[in-house]
Amino acid sequence: MKHCDSQLHVTGRSEYVDDVSPPAGLLHAAVFGSPIAHGEIQSLDTSKAREIPGVIAIYTFDDIPGEAYFGAIVQDEPLFADNKVFFQGQAIALVVAETYEIARQGVKACAVNIDPLPVITCPREAFAKGELHQELRVFEKGDVDANWSKCETVVEGSIDLAGQEHLYLETNRCRSIPCEDGQLKVYSSTQSPSVTQKTIAHILGLPMNKVEVDVKRLGGGFGGKEDQATHWACMASLAAFLLQKPCQLVLSRSDDMRMTGKRHPYKQDFKIGLDSDGRILAYEVSHYQNSGAFMDLSNPVLERTCLHSTNSYAIPHVRIRAVPCRTNLPSNTAFRGFGGPQGMFPLEVAIEKVAQKLSVSPDWIQERNLARSGYVFHYGQELEDDRLHRTWQETKESFDLETRRQAIADFNKKHSSKKRGLALMPVCFGISFTKTFLNQGSSLVHVYTDGTVSVTTGGIEMGQGVSSNMIAICSRVFGIPHDRILCNSTNTSRIANISPSAASATSDLNGNATIIACREILAGMKKVAATKLKCEPEEVTIVDGRVHCSGKASELDWNTLVLESYFARVQLMAHGFYTPPNISFDPVVGWGRPFHYYTYGTCLIEATVDCIQGTYTIDTAKLVHDLGRGIIPSVDLGQVEGGLAQGIGWVTLEELAFSDDGQLLSNALSTYKCPDGDFLPDDIEVKFLENADNPGGPLGSKAVGEPPFMYGMAAFFAIRRAVEAFSPIEEEETKSPITPEQTLLKLYPNAAHSLTANATKLKK
Ligand code: LUZ
Ligand code: MOS
Numbered sequence: 001m002k003h004c005d006s007q008l009h010v011t012g013r014s015e016y017v018d019d020v021s022p023p024a025g026l027l028h029a030a031v032f033g034s035p036i037a038h039g040e041i042q043s044l045d046t047s048k049a050r051e052i053p054g055v056i057a058i059y060t061f062d063d064i065p066g067e068a069y070f071g072a073i074v075q076d077e078p079l080f081a082d083n084k085v086f087f088q089g090q091a092i093a094l095v096v097a098e099t100y101e102i103a104r105q106g107v108k109a110c111a112v113n114i115d116p117l118p119v120i121t122c123p124r125e126a127f128a129k130g131e132l133h134q135e136l137r138v139f140e141k142g143d144v145d146a147n148w149s150k151c152e153t154v155v156e157g158s159i160d161l162a163g164q165e166h167l168y169l170e171t172n173r174c175r176s177i178p179c180e181d182g183q184l185k186v187y188s189s190t191q192s193p194s195v196t197q198k199t200i201a202h203i204l205g206l207p208m209n210k211v212e213v214d215v216k217r218l219g220g221g222f223g224g225k226e227d228q229a230t231h232w233a234c235m236a237s238l239a240a241f242l243l244q245k246p247c248q249l250v251l252s253r254s255d256d257m258r259m260t261g262k263r264h265p266y267k268q269d270f271k272i273g274l275d276s277d278g279r280i281l282a283y284e285v286s287h288y289q290n291s292g293a294f295m296d297l298s299n300p301v302l303e304r305t306c307l308h309s310t311n312s313y314a315i316p317h318v319r320i321r322a323v324p325c326r327t328n329l330p331s332n333t334a335f336r337g338f339g340g341p342q343g344m345f346p347l348e349v350a351i352e353k354v355a356q357k358l359s360v361s362p363d364w365i366q367e368r369n370l371a372r373s374g375y376v377f378h379y380g381q382e383l384e385d386d387r388l389h390r391t392w393q394e395t396k397e398s399f400d401l402e403t404r405r406q407a408i409a410d411f412n413k414k415h416s417s418k419k420r421g422l423a424l425m426p427v428c429f430g431i432s433f434t435k436t437f438l439n440q441g442s443s444l445v446h447v448y449t450d451g452t453v454s455v456t457t458g459g460i461e462m463g464q465g466v467s468s469n470m471i472a473i474c475s476r477v478f479g480i481p482h483d484r485i486l487c488n489s490t491n492t493s494r495i496a497n498i499s500p501s502a503a504s505a506t507s508d509l510n511g512n513a514t515i516i517a518c519r520e521i522l523a524g525m526k527k528v529a530a531t532k533l534k535c536e537p538e539e540v541t542i543v544d545g546r547v548h549c550s551g552k553a554s555e556l557d558w559n560t561l562v563l564e565s566y567f568a569r570v571q572l573m574a575h576g577f578y579t580p581p582n583i584s585f586d587p588v589v590g591w592g593r594p595f596h597y598y599t600y601g602t603c604l605i606e607a608t609v610d611c612i613q614g615t616y617t618i619d620t621a622k623l624v625h626d627l628g629r630g631i632i633p634s635v636d637l638g639q640v641e642g643g644l645a646q647g648i649g650w651v652t653l654e655e656l657a658f659s660d661d662g663q664l665l666s667n668a669l670s671t672y673k674c675p676d677g678d679f680l681p682d683d684i685e686v687k688f689l690e691n692a693d694n695p696g697g698p699l700g701s702k703a704v705g706e707p708p709f710m711y712g713m714a715a716f717f718a719i720r721r722a723v724e725a726f727s728p729i730e731e732e733e734t735k736s737p738i739t740p741e742q743t744l745l746k747l748y749p750n751a752a753h754s755l756t757a758n759a760t761k762l763k764k
Contacts, residue, residue, distance in 0.1 A: 001475075001482050001632050004468040005217065005461070016219055017173045017187045018250055026175070027056060029239050029249040030103035031232075032093040032110040033259055034085035037121075037328040037662025039114035041083055041092070049095055049109035054102035056245075058110075059094045059238060066205030070234075072195065072227050074133070077294040077331065079203055079234055085114060086293035087330050088662050089258035091231065096239045096247060104252075119662045123288040123325035124267050131326040133295045139306050139590050141378035142317035147282040151273030155353045158733045159270070159346050163290070164263035164335060164650045165666070167674055168462075170219025171256040174233040175248040176200075176240035183210045184237055190229035191221045191460050192500035197492045199230045200237045211237075216489040218462035222646070223334030225462070226500045227297050228260050257672070258664045262656060263335035264301055265290040266342045272350035278360070278368045282317040285309055285346050289332075289339075291324040296331035298324040301339035303434050303587060307379055307594065308343035311710075312388055312426040314371040318378045328662045334502060336646060337709045340429055344710055348425070349734050352717055356724070361405075362717065363424045367392065370426060380591040381430075388428050388600040391624040391689060395424065395602040398687060399622040404606065412725045420619075421721025422606045425714035429707040430595030431504055432583055438499045439596070440579045441509025445474065445517040447572040451559035453478065455517075456488040457510035458498035464705055465635035469507040470514055472631050473698055477518035479542030480558050504599070504703035507631070509578060511698030517576030524570040529554075529561055580696065597696050599703055600689075601625035603644070603711030605681075607718040611726045614744025618648060618715050620683040628694030628702030640686050640708040647712020649675040651736050652719070723747055 008014035046058045061068055061080040068082065069075045081092045095106035120126045148154055174188040184206070190196045193213040201208045213233070218225060232249050239247040251259065267288040275281050287305055291298035302322050309320045348362075355362040371377075373386045395401070401424075408420045432439050443457040455474050459466040467487035475482040492498065499509065526537040533540070533549045533556060541548045547556040566572060585594035603623035609616045621644055630636040653673045657665040666672040693700035719738050723729060723746045730749060735742055745752035 001468065001472055003465050003635055003638070004471055004487065015216060016170055017175050017189055018248060020187065023177055023246045025245055027096050027098065027239065027243065027245050027247045028100040028103045029094050029096045029236055029247055030107045031091050031235065031255060031259065032095060032107045033089040033255065034081060034092055034114065035088065035112070036085065036114055036116055037088040037119045039085055039116040041081060041085065042113040042115055044092065045111040046093060049106040052102060052106055052109060054098040055095060055106045056098065057096045057239065057243060058106070059096070059242070060092065063242065064203055064238065066203050070199050070202055071295055072297055073299050074295040079231065087328050088664065089330060090293070091259065094235050094239060096243065100250065119328045119660070121327050121329060121658050121660060121662050122267070123290040123327060126325035126327050127288050127323060133291050133298055133324040133326050136321055136323040137306065139320040139378050140318065144282045144284050144317045144319040147317045148273050150275070151281050152276040153354055153357060154271065154273040155350060155357055156271045157349060157353055159268040159349055160733050160735045161266045161268060161342055161345055162737055163265040163332060163656045164654050165257060165656060165672055166222045166224030166262065166335060168218070168220030168222060168224055171251040171253055172225065172229050172232045172260065173250040174236040175246065176233070176237040177246040178240050178244045182206065184212070184240060186211060186213045186233055186237055188213055188215060188229055188233040189218050189225055190215060190233060191218070191225040191462065191502060192227065193460070193490055193492050194498040195227065195500065196230050196233045200234050203234045204237065204241050212491065212493045214489050214491045215460050218460060221460070221462040221501070222336045223338065223502065224260060226334040226502045228333050253669065254667055257667050259330060261292050261296060261331040261333040264298065264332040264339065264342060265656070268346045270346045270350045272354055274354055278365055280313060280315045280369045283310065283315050283347065283350065284319045287322040287342070289322065289324045290327050290329065292327055292329040292331040294331040296333045298332065300434055301334065305339035305343035306590070307430060307434065308340040309347065310378065311344040311347055312371055312428040313347065313369045314375045315369070320378070329658060336643065337706050338503065340706065341647070341650070341710050341713070345713060345736065348713060348717060352720065366424060366426060371428065379594065381593045381595060383598070387626050387689060387692065388426060391600050391602040391626055392426055394624040394687065394689070395604055395622065398624070399604055401604065408606070417611050418608055419611055419722040419725040420606060420608045421718045421725060422604060423714040423717035423721060424602060424604050425711050426602045427600065427707050427710045429599050429710065431508065431599055431703040432580065432594055432596045433499065433503045433505065434585055434594045436583055436585055439505065439509065439583060440499055440577070441513040442495045442498070443510055443513035443517045443576040444494050445514065445521060445574055445576070447521055447562055449563055449566050451484060451562045453485040454488050455485060455514060456491065456494045457514060458490060458495045459506040459510040460490050460501035462501065464639060465632065466501065466506050466510065468635055469511055469631045473511050473514050474518055476699060477515055478522065480545045504705035504707065507701070508697050508703050512578035513576040515576065515698055516578055517574040520574040520576065521572060525561055525565045528565045528568050528570055529556060532556060532564065597694065599626060599707040601707060601711065603714050605714035605718045607715060607722055609719060609722040609726070609743060611747050614740045614747055616719050616722070616740065616743060618679070618681045621681045621711070622685045623711055624687045624689060625708065626689040626692055626702060627704060628692055628697050629700035630688060631699055631701045636704050637686060639704045641684060643706065643708030644684070644711050645675050645680055647709040648680070648715045649712070651713055651716035652738060653679065655737055655739050719743060
């Protein structure tokens with residue numbers, strides 16, 4: 001089976017929010033955002049905008065009929081600025097007009113007078129000034145302080161880890177249509193239809209049952225639409241509700257880039273200590289999270305940072321300190337990995353620095369410290385199998401690590417202006433929402449009298465293939481071809497209280513719910529078949545649309561059985577509900593078993609650096625990934641390769657730049673570069689771990705969305721290995737991404753030093 005949207009996508013026929021034929025009289029909205037990052041609004045002048053023919057209405061904070069403030073964790077965010085602005089691009093007013101172009105003209109005609117306040121963009125500065133979204137959290141295991149003296153080697157360092165723009169192809173958008181008696185039908189590009197429904201109701205002062213949110217598919221989400229598609233849906237709905245006219249809001253690329261939050265940048269300090277055998281005895285890390293203006297999802301993101309701070313390694317003494325710092329940037333938010341990558345990064349830097357000091361290869365230290373079955377993480381969960389280790393071993397063996405290492409050493413001896421390097425990255429990523437209650441999935445399966453099937457779940461199709469997975473699951477459980485099955489839009493009137501499509505768990509939760517629903521329908525149908533075929537229901541199976549009895553094909557086919565079941569008044573629709581067993585986590589003490597299971601893998605990346613120019617190529621990426629028993633191989637491969645590419649982009653090209661006064665400088669596709677097909681290695685090889693059924697996943701599968709992202713980090717270290725072969729890296733702070741400019745500065749530390757001095761002089 002292929003991705004069920006593939007034909008529609010490549011022929012341009014797949015429909016997104018604004019592709020559906022517009023309803024009569026559709027209005028268009030555009031957002032007037034703050035030109036500066038922090039200040040007090042003195043006056044807002046919309047009179048010029050109101051004079052433009054075709055401008056219908058302009059709404060601000062005072063027009064909100066319900067609650068003006070909202071937020072997933074803390075309700076600290078107003079839909080429109082409430083006297084003060086806290087980041088550049090923060091929504092101040094909504095212009096509603098007859099066309100999109102007029103709405104944008106209206107925005108340009110708005111003027112605001114703001115008294116500027118000091119701008120903070122650095123989380124360390126925010127921390128020093130007490131600008132916190134929440135108090136500092138500490139996770140501890142063993143006794144770090146008592147063990148530094150027992151270490152043979154201790155290394156410390158600091159890190160400046162950049163964020164990342166989601167860069168979904170489809171920018172945020174929503175179409176909201178008023179229906180009878182104050183009801184709204186909302187088409188939103190959201191990963192969280194129920195959060196969107198609830199927030200619209202909250203903003204408009206409506207009961208939730210008057211708001212229906214429907215999502216056919218998204219053009220990518222990556223976490224950017226887990227919490228932040230809501231704002232735009234609320235704005236379109238506000239206009240639709242107040243004007244009683246359908247209204248659509250589509251963000252332009254540059255508005256989407258400057259108005260929405262991104263992956264959280266972090267500043268970090270670490271200290272690592274090894275015994276004489278190369279075992280990590282103690283590790284301490286402090287995470288200063290750049291949370292942006294509002295809380296959004298910063299708290300659970302930071303929690304996952306803490307949980308994954310030791311990634312794949314067994315460390316007896318650990319202390320993790322973490323604090324979400326308030327800055328004047330857009331609220332940073334969920335992004336594939338949800339803080340996990342930021343947790344894993346400093347430990348890899350620490351291992352690299354220790355290896356440099358000990359003159360060993362970092363992978364020697366990585367391997368010696370890999371966690372094995374029975375290891376208990378600092379938050380209480382035990383590693384229950386040795387698959388992580390298997391992926392490491394298989395990566396080394398099947399991709400000939402030692403031969404590659406030798407080839408690189410030979411290459412580096414022969415070449416003076418080109419150097420190569422390799423790095424490995426093991427990943428151990430916990431699957432489940434750490435907010436335990438979110439781990440629930442629902443599915444509604446209908447079997448129609450012609451034998452076709454429709455399935456609706458809480459899962460949002462955002463390109464990742466969840467709809468295809470749901471179809472594949474129905475097909476296998478019913479024993480019918482997949483072309484008889486259609487996956488419907490996700491809709492809050494068909495499924496209630498939908499958890500966000502996030503945390504890699506969407507196919508797991510909704511797939512297991514789908515299995516439950518299919519089995520319930522099948523049980524009734526099997527009774528009908530058993531009566532007809534004079535056997536026991538337990539003996540009935542369906543294979544390729546044909547009913548079998550005790551393994552032998554009968555004359556009865558699926559279509560006939562469906563019709564017979566209908567005439568026998570057997571229920572041909574069912575609702576399945578699933579929650580994973582045995583998970584719990586106490587966020588206050590930071591202890592429990594938060595994850596249903598872990599997804600593992602190991603990736604090897606090789607890079608070549610041009611030591612004259614600082615440019616580089618990523619030559620190979622080879623990895624072994626634990627997929628359980630995959631549902632649709634091409635869909636899973638797409639997730640692994642896509643995650644890898646996005647991860648490589650995060651640590652290499654994707655430089656998110658803000659000026660000191662909080663303006664986004666990398667605010668267009670010309671100034672923000674993400675990897676394209678040409679940049680990615682020609683030689684990507686993905687092997688799936690064999691004989692690795694996962695009892696917790698639907699049909700033995702494992703969650704695959706986020707874990708491959710973290711493989712990309714190997715590119716960072718492979719580039720640095722190549723740089724080290726040219727000139728030893730000495731730095732006060734390790735900076736990611738390692739752009740070509742950064743690489744050049746590392747290659748020529750003396751030149752870099754004088755450049756920095758000159759820049760400082762020039763600034764003064
Ligand atoms: N979203 C969320 C997530 O709300 N909670 C999580 O634990 C999570 N983990 C990964 C990605 N999104
Ligand atoms: Mo997410 S970071 O929306 O799984």
